[in-house]
């Protein structure tokens with residue numbers, strides 16, 4: 001964690017948001033958006049996914065995005081990789097941090113990637129072995145997000161013991177850090193608190209990645225507060241909650257970056273991010289995706305009168 005912030009907000013809109021909508025945002029427009037996001041003070045952005053462009057044509061330009069985004073000073077550029085092939089492509093493009101989603105739900109895993117969770121853990125081991133064979137300066141960080149960690153649209157309840165056991169296996173497989181993802185928007189604050197406390201107990205604080213939360217059922221920010229109570233310090237979010245939820249019109253996808261930053265700063269936790277600059281980034285996003293539905297309460301009504309950021313900086 002950089003010294004001047006308390007909480008790392010990791011923007012996932014260009015990946016999680018854009019892959020959830022049908023339209024493809026042109027590469028130039030994506031780059032303008034990523035630059036506007038970085039200009040707001042965001043330190044980490046997941047710019048895309050190294051998946052087959054047949055499966056997700058929206059993500060076909062990921063290598064070009066990594067190359068360009070790597071030029072932005074002070075920014076950690078993240079990309080999703082589903083398997084070893086994706087990791088090889090991501091590393092060849094110069095990606096410094098890889099994120100691999102591994103599903104705790106057997107049905108979700110089989111349906112999504114045609115592999116059992118155990119086979120997916122083996123794939124993480126292969127990626128880490130490939131990484132470890134590279135010269136030190138070329139080795140990226142490998143982060144794993146355990147998806148459907150709080151429930152699954154196919155299976156319903158997912159065993160909490162299994163999720164924690166998986167985290168231990170992933171740690172042994174070589175993952176640098178492991179986080180929990182509420183892919184389906186099933187989590188509640190009590191569960192978040194319990195599971196992150198158990199995760200820390202299993203893998204240790206130094207290997208703990210953050211919380212990836214969706215706001216599908218309106219629990220997003222409540223879940224953030226619960227995670228803060230057990231010292232989670234990294235949160236994924238998406239500008240404008242881009243992506244939505246195909247099953248619940250009006251419900252956002254990821255938690256909304258603008259609302260998250262406002263809440264954290266108002267609670268006295270420094271993010272290094274400027275809300276007004278995020279609102280400019282919304283306009284840049286909509287230039288590239290005209291009329292796309294985006295969300296957020298703070299952008300609708302503005303910051304409260306006299307609002308000051310956690311570091312005592314006044315809002316402009």
Ligand code: ZN
Pocket residue numbers: 016183212214254
């Ligand atoms: Zn997600």
